[in-house]
Amino acid sequence: MVNNHNSILYIGVLFLAAAPTAIASGTISNALSARSAGRGGTNLAFADNGVLLMDNTAGLESLVGHGSGQDTYLDFGGVGLFTDMSYQDEDNPKTNAYDNPSGLGHLMIGRRISEDIVFGFGAFAPAGFASDYDLQGPPTTLPGEHHYYSFGALVRLLPGLSLHLTDRLTVGGTFGIAVSHIEIEGPYYLNSLPLRGTPTILDLQSTGPALSWSCGMQYALTDRTTIGARYQSENEFTSTGKANVAIAGLGDSDYDVNVGLTWARSAGIGIKHDVDSRNRLAIDFIWEDWSNAYDRANLSFTNPSNPLFEMVAGPAIAEVFPLRWKDALIVSSGYEHDFGDDKTFRLGYRYQDNPVPSSTASTYLQTTLEHHFSIGYGFQHSGWQIDTAYQYAFAPDVDTQTSLYPGGDYSNATLKTQTHMVFLSAMRRF
Numbered sequence: 001m002v003n004n005h006n007s008i009l010y011i012g013v014l015f016l017a018a019a020p021t022a023i024a025s026g027t028i029s030n031a032l033s034a035r036s037a038g039r040g041g042t043n044l045a046f047a048d049n050g051v052l053l054m055d056n057t058a059g060l061e062s063l064v065g066h067g068s069g070q071d072t073y074l075d076f077g078g079v080g081l082f083t084d085m086s087y088q089d090e091d092n093p094k095t096n097a098y099d100n101p102s103g104l105g106h107l108m109i110g111r112r113i114s115e116d117i118v119f120g121f122g123a124f125a126p127a128g129f130a131s132d133y134d135l136q137g138p139p140t141t142l143p144g145e146h147h148y149y150s151f152g153a154l155v156r157l158l159p160g161l162s163l164h165l166t167d168r169l170t171v172g173g174t175f176g177i178a179v180s181h182i183e184i185e186g187p188y189y190l191n192s193l194p195l196r197g198t199p200t201i202l203d204l205q206s207t208g209p210a211l212s213w214s215c216g217m218q219y220a221l222t223d224r225t226t227i228g229a230r231y232q233s234e235n236e237f238t239s240t241g242k243a244n245v246a247i248a249g250l251g252d253s254d255y256d257v258n259v260g261l262t263w264a265r266s267a268g269i270g271i272k273h274d275v276d277s278r279n280r281l282a283i284d285f286i287w288e289d290w291s292n293a294y295d296r297a298n299l300s301f302t303n304p305s306n307p308l309f310e311m312v313a314g315p316a317i318a319e320v321f322p323l324r325w326k327d328a329l330i331v332s333s334g335y336e337h338d339f340g341d342d343k344t345f346r347l348g349y350r351y352q353d354n355p356v357p358s359s360t361a362s363t364y365l366q367t368t369l370e371h372h373f374s375i376g377y378g379f380q381h382s383g384w385q386i387d388t389a390y391q392y393a394f395a396p397d398v399d400t401q402t403s404l405y406p407g408g409d410y411s412n413a414t415l416k417t418q419t420h421m422v423f424l425s426a427m428r429r430f
């Protein structure tokens with residue numbers, strides 16, 4: 001039996017490591033677990049899946065059993081993402097982004113270490129952005145077709161504890177690390193003086209770690225109603241990497257690059273109500289602090305390999321990339337119905353404010369999804385609880401009017417975004 005468990009854990013690690021991160025609302029995914037996704041992303045007041053280690057660690061205490069040889073819990077799963085994005089401006093008729101399916105993943109294992117304490121460890125890929133276009137550049141500054149590509153990923157590695165304090169109250173928290181990876185390839189106009197407006201072709205990759213922590217609680221208001229609340233810290237990165245910058249007349253130069261970027265903190269509260277033994281309703285409210293996190297990104301280019309670049313721009317280029325995102329309020333609602341024989345039907349809807357102002361919308365961060373509709377189904381097979389879900393998300397068209405960025409890219413443009421997501425999770429107590 002131990003060997004089987006080790007094999008399952010090994011397969012789960014391989015699956016998670018192979019899953020790239022995907023685009024989502026803002027840049028934070030609304031769900032990783034198929035069980036949570038099927039009910040619209042509601043999870044703060046539940047205690048029925050391993051992604052609670054990240055969403056609200058307090059729920060782990062009720063998730064992992066007491067005795068009976070079932071004091072260990074394993075949960076892993078993945079999400080397939082299929083995007084449908086397009087861009088249109090004066091130089092580009094409606095152009096579809098390349099449809100490159102990608103995915104999310106999670107792996108969590110929890111164990112009861114005493115009557116009132118559960119320990120858990122998980123690896124989660126909860127956030128990211130991605131796009132891939134071939135577009136015509138502005139004819140006066142960067143004529144011809146160019147490749148516009150971006151990819152960003154956030155992975156959290158989280159140990160956590162959940163404590164049973166009273167018959168009605170549990171608390172929990174995590175303290176771990178997050179890793180961010182960013183890639184940008186394509187036309188880029190410098191935003192900072194004295195080189196503001198200079199057209200370049202940028203090829204950048206950077207990776208860096210940051211601390212990540214959270215705290216949460218769950219309280220049973222009645223035998224049928226539970227309230228959950230949690231706070232998730234921001235992740236402040238200074239990632240390092242390499243960049244190649246090409247400028248007409250100067251050629252190109254390699255640089256060392258530091259990228260300063262913060263992934264948003266959030267706070268949320270949720271309520272779960274058991275209508276009866278077979279039907280449940282839930283609603284979550286989450287606030288994401290994008291106005292501080294994505295006000296701007298700071299880039300520092302140093303050690304140019306081309307002496308001409310050092311003569312013209314100096315030994316370093318300090319670049320500020322404005323984003324000016326707004327805070328987002330997210331409202332998730334979900335319904336579950338148990339048919340019996342461990343079969344469950346789920347339905348959900350989630351609304352998220354679009355945090356991206358039209359003046360800074362671009363193909364590099366085309367993350368404007370607002371409406372999410374989901375459906376899910378769960379069953380048991382050979383001792384495993386298997387859950388599946390499907391989610392369709394879309395956003396109203398974004399018309400940029402006058403872009404904040406110099407160079408003419410993205411002004412008077414229209415961006416369209418929608419996604420299809422397919423979820424599969426498996427969990428077991430042993």
